Amino acid sequence: MSHKNFETEAVRTQLERSQFQEHTTPMYITSSFVFEDAEDMRASFSEEKERNIYSRFSNPNTTEFVEKVVKMEGAEDGYAFATGMAAIYSTFAALLSSGDHIVSARSVFGSTHTLFTKYFPKWGIETSYFDINKPEEIEQFIQPNSKILYAESPTNPGVDIIDLELLGTIAKKHNLLLIIDNCFATPYIQQPIKFGADLVVHSATKLMDGQGRVLGGVVVGSSDLVREIYLFSRNTGPAMSPFNAWILSKSLETLAVRVDKHCENALKIAEFLENHPKVNTVKYPFLKSHPQYEIAKKQMKLGGNIIAIDIKGGIEAGRKFLNAIKMCSLSANLGDTRTIVTHPASTTHSKLTSEEQLSAGIFPGLVRISVGLEHVNDVIQDLNQALNN
Numbered sequence: 001m002s003h004k005n006f007e008t009e010a011v012r013t014q015l016e017r018s019q020f021q022e023h024t025t026p027m028y029i030t031s032s033f034v035f036e037d038a039e040d041m042r043a044s045f046s047e048e049k050e051r052n053i054y055s056r057f058s059n060p061n062t063t064e065f066v067e068k069v070v071k072m073e074g075a076e077d078g079y080a081f082a083t084g085m086a087a088i089y090s091t092f093a094a095l096l097s098s099g100d101h102i103v104s105a106r107s108v109f110g111s112t113h114t115l116f117t118k119y120f121p122k123w124g125i126e127t128s129y130f131d132i133n134k135p136e137e138i139e140q141f142i143q144p145n146s147k148i149l150y151a152e153s154p155t156n157p158g159v160d161i162i163d164l165e166l167l168g169t170i171a172k173k174h175n176l177l178l179i180i181d182n183c184f185a186t187p188y189i190q191q192p193i194k195f196g197a198d199l200v201v202h203s204a205t206k207l208m209d210g211q212g213r214v215l216g217g218v219v220v221g222s223s224d225l226v227r228e229i230y231l232f233s234r235n236t237g238p239a240m241s242p243f244n245a246w247i248l249s250k251s252l253e254t255l256a257v258r259v260d261k262h263c264e265n266a267l268k269i270a271e272f273l274e275n276h277p278k279v280n281t282v283k284y285p286f287l288k289s290h291p292q293y294e295i296a297k298k299q300m301k302l303g304g305n306i307i308a309i310d311i312k313g314g315i316e317a318g319r320k321f322l323n324a325i326k327m328c329s330l331s332a333n334l335g336d337t338r339t340i341v342t343h344p345a346s347t348t349h350s351k352l353t354s355e356e357q358l359s360a361g362i363f364p365g366l367v368r369i370s371v372g373l374e375h376v377n378d379v380i381q382d383l384n385q386a387l388n389n
């Protein structure tokens with residue numbers, strides 16, 4: 001396999017052309033594939049032949065999408081899912097047994113946290129949480145039955161950074177599988193496998209699609225582990241639809257240029273907000289004021305598109321800020337062409353007690369901004385008028 005540059009692999013990784021010599025990969029909207037004869041069918045089912053059988057197992061469009069992500073992350077193999085959560089759930093379910101233990105960062109995506117706390121204990125799988133800002137404490141949570149070390153970086157919604165190289169070292173020393181949710185960075189910015197991750201999971205719904213259209217998920221990593229996840233998924237059915245795979249494969253062709261622009265806009269907006277009198281603090285990985293700035297610079301090519309700010313005046317100020325926004329969207333998604341603002345304390349996390357909110361890194365005035373691709377001056381103008389209101 002040739003190793004071209006990231007952008008070239010993203011654009012030029014493509015299925016073999018059909019007899020029609022199409023330039024762009026067509027959609028293979030088919031649930032199954034036909035066999036020549038009984039022998040062809042036998043050999044296909046016994047995996048003597050590598051070919052498509054049924055779209056729950058594989059489909060040309062999902063194969064193309066997965067192949068791109070595999071190359072981008074520097075992985076060996078992968079499998080695509082209907083959503084990011086399907087990827088995360090299936091990865092854990094395929095690799096863990098009753099009695100196993102997970103060591104996870106406390107600040108992980110909400111539904112991932114729910115999996116760990118509400119569902120996995122039903123099947124005898126327990127999780128211990130470490131504070132992402134106290135990586136020196138991770139080893140004290142490792143038990144003889146620990147199997148997986150799990151984290152996201154940057155985190156949601158606090159935009160904290162954890163040293164992936166350190167996680168790789170700890171995982172290796174204790175014989176744990178290191179699994180990283182790389183959704184916020186994308187493989188264009190950060191490749192966790194370089195730092196020792198065994199598997200990388202993504203919600204393709206976010207920056208990979210980048211246009212707020214389809215849901216998707218993917219896991220990539222070593223062939224042996226992906227094989228386990230594939231066999232589990234082939235039988236349990238969380239597969240990505242070929243339609244979504246076609247969309248997402250096209251989206252990846254523009255990932256690099258989109259993410260470049262997202263990050264350029266985000267840095268300008270973060271710098272603007274840092275000097276705004278109504279803002280206490282701004283957290284953005286590529287601002288020198290970020291507590292893990294040095295680590296961010298070491299492991300990330302750019303700072304990403306998510307900014308966390310603490311507005312003066314706490315929960316009431318946060319609510320007023322949302323109501324004063326004119327152009328930006330109030331929405332649950334992120335990584336879209338459109339800038340999205342959220343105020344977790346009064347919305348997504350309002351049911352938590354204030355102690356629970358704080359332990360998840362959510363202070364009352366926290367506003368998360370997912371910077372989009374509008375002209376940066378128009379976004380700044382909207383945020384500025386809403387802050388001053």
Ligand SMILES: *Cc1c(COP(=O)(O)O)cnc(C)c1O
Pocket residue numbers: 083084085086109152156181183184202203204205206215216217
């Ligand atoms: C959105 C998200 C997920 C879940 O992905 P879905 O596609 O919504 O299922 C997982 N991890 C992170 C970090 C996310 O932002």
